[in-house]
């Protein structure tokens with residue numbers, strides 16, 4: 001089964017939660033929500049891993065059957 005590694009930007013390691021919206025919503029929480037939805041959808045066809053569920057260093061990144069997907073969200077300032 002092909003593998004997809006999803007890395008939602010920012011997270012709970014190191015205290016960097018990314019952009020913060022006016023209402024306090026954190027980028028790290030939105031990217032995690034998106035990643036969990038993607039994982040649920042893609043798990044029907046692929047073996048899906050989330051970076052926040054395991055240490056990146058524990059995962060064999062160099063793998064012929066692996067697609068690596070990392071994403072962030074920006075905050076518009078105006």
Ligand SMILES: [Zn+2]
Nearest residue numbers: 018019027072
């Ligand atoms: Zn960010």
